[in-house]
Amino acid sequence: MSSARHIALVGMPNTGKSTLFNRLTGGNARVANWPGLTVELATQRVLLGSQMARIVDLPGIYDLSGGAEDERVAQQFLAATPLQALVVVLNACQLARQLALVLQLKALGAPLLVVLNMSDEARQAGIRIDTAGLAAELGCPVLAVSARLGEGVAELRTAMGRMLQQPDPHTLDLSRAAPAADWHAQEVALWKRHVQHPPTLAAGPTARIDHWILHPAAGLPLFVLTMFALFQLTFALGTPLQDGIGDLFSWFRGAALQPLLAHAPALLQGILLDGVYDGVSTVLSFAPLILLFFMLMAVIEDSGYFARAAFMMDGLMSRVGLDGRGFVMLMMGFGCNVPALMGTRVIRDPRGRRLTMLTIPFALCSARLQIFLFLTAALFTQSQAPWVLTGLYLVSLLVALGTAWLLRGRQICSEPFALELPPYRLPLWRQMFARGWGECRSFLRMASTMIVAGVVLVWFLTHYPDQHNSFAEMLARAMAPVLTPIGIQSEMAVALVFGFVAKEVVLGALAVITGTEGAALAQHLAGSMDHLAALSFMLFTLIYVPCVATIATVRKESRSNWFAAGSVVWSLGLAWVLCFVFYQSARWFFG
Amino acid sequence: MSTLLALPLHQSATVLDLATPVDLTRRLAAMGLRRGCQVTVLRRASWRGPLQIRVDSHTELMLRRIHAAFITVSAEVAA
Incomplete structure (x- = not known):
């Protein structure tokens, strides 16, 4: 009996993990432009190269120590399952704040594969990313992908197939994870070395739409x-x-x-x-x-x-x-x-x-x-x-x-929460x-x-x-x-x-x-x-x-x-x- | 010196310190809102609702006013 080889998709909320999961598996996990939609594990068996693997779509996590229940679902899975590969999905437009998650996981010795998703949006915004340089410094493959448009998905499949060849799956020991804050300096340094931003971003269509959608009276x-x-x-x-x-x-x-x-x-x-x-x-x-x-x-x-x-x-x-x-x-x-x-x-x-x-x-x-x-x-x-x-x-x-x-x-709800307002996307x-x-x-x-x-x-x-x-x-x-x-x-x-x-x-x-x-x-x-x-x-x-x-x-x-x-x-x-x-x-x- | 809550709309400022609850501070850091980053308040929601904040140039998020009051920023002279 061949035991199931697991590959997990991890990343921050709203980086397009579920869209990528659907691309890879042909499944239909629900997708929405709303952080935290995936609250349960979606899994699907997929043939990569000549081997079967089970791909798991995890709820979004900001780092490895978050306390909300959807984050705990992801943490429990990571701590309990031997993984053949961990595909870290990042939003290519937000690398300045998302690379710390990669560094945190890398320090735990996980077999990583980094996906810069939404690279079409990054290209449009004039962001240039040196993927080869990033890959060399992170010591793992880095791929530019657009899950929405299907760009780079074939290459990702090949890379995942290669990870399956590795002999031993790895189980993460999350208790050894250093706080995300420890990685912030290194994150910024990485970003500065490998990502080129246009000096000022023009107020895009999102700002113009927001002007009406969020209008105090008309909204x-x-x-x-x-x-x-x-x-x-x-x-x-x-x-x-x-x-x-x-x-x-x-x-x-x-x-x-x-x-x-x-x-x-x-x-x-x-x-x-x-x-x-x-x-x-x-x-x-x-x-x-x-x-x-x-x-x-x-x-x-x-x-x-x-x-x-x-x-x-x-x-x-x-x-x-x-x-x-x-x-x-x-x-x-x-x-x-x-x-x-x-x-x-x-x-x-x-x-x-x-x-x-x-x-x-x-x-x-x-x-x-x-x-x-x-x-x-x-x-x-x-x-x-x-x-x-x-x-x-x-x-x-x-x-x-x-x-x-x-x-x-009597309690007034004052739960501290902050929510991302993602850019508008066409269906x-x-x-x-x-x-x-x-x-x-x-x-x-x-x-x-x-x-x-x-x-x-x-x-x-x-x-x-x-x-x-x-x-x-x-x-x-x-x-x-x-x-x-x-x-x-x-x-x-x-x-x-x-x-x-x-x-x-x-x-x-x-x-x-x-x-x-x-x-x-x-x-x-x-x-x-x-x-x-x-x-x-x-x-x-x-x-x-x-x-x-x-x-x-x-x-x-x-x-x-x-x-x-x-x-x-x-x-x-x-x-x-x-x-x-x-x-x-x-x-x-x-x- | 000013708080994020008191920062005038559309004026860029640098975050000096966050005295928000630990959980929120961690979450905000993951969203890029940390000491040293550039923030701009884009609008305030009606009914004393949250603020729409742009962080550096990559992220927009909403934050409640009670929490924005605990974030200290240095207001720069707008160029």
């Missing part, structure tokens, strides 16, 4: 407008696609499945057609919207806009006990709450971290977005829908910030597509397992013991005293219960409960709910427990059952109280 409205444009574009491009797919599914049902199953037993026909097919096809028609939403989201993530959002929001966030990073986590939570919860690991202060974790489940994630897209399209006009949706996003933010404000305690098609497709694929995987199981279960609950006195009816009757005051019909109760497991099941469940799918389901809902009831249902769906996966992540990240339980009770209670106040007062005003 925030511009950000809200950008997010609004993202939703609007998703709607405008995605809805026709969605309708097309929906029609295709209906046609296939009528033309192929019904004749095929005409002679099957009624029970089987019911489960397969009214259960699985209706449920799953309703959910699947959302795939194009998911793809589009995340492709557009990738543009914003890659651009570096989120770090600017953190800058603009930090003043406000500190007042509710959070910091600018908390705001960015919420934005990421708009995609999915689970990675956003893991992203809180960059926050060192345990109190600040827990407070941020309490707010993230209120972030309107893509699974909830589907439900809202469907309901808003079914019940509101084309011009009203984007406003309703934007309103829901605002409510999501307000509830999250309000929660932090209420539960912040790459490759990355946009990788992101969109990655989300789409995990959605389809969900649809093929969990959602099928969910809708089959819902079908049984609505058809047994018999159609008019089913388990679903019993459940609905039991829940009616709680749900009626907030304007939610009892037939929705089963959908809400399944939404507890995963929000992706809700639409499928509704399709099964009402016995309709696609456009017919939309019509049925429009007939049975007015605007206020629909808004209340969406409000409740937004605020009550996100999904089992989120609860499990809260538990795992906080390492506390009580904290996770508290988080669930708080959101359930808050959802009911807010809906009650909204629905009853709206009924009173509008009759």
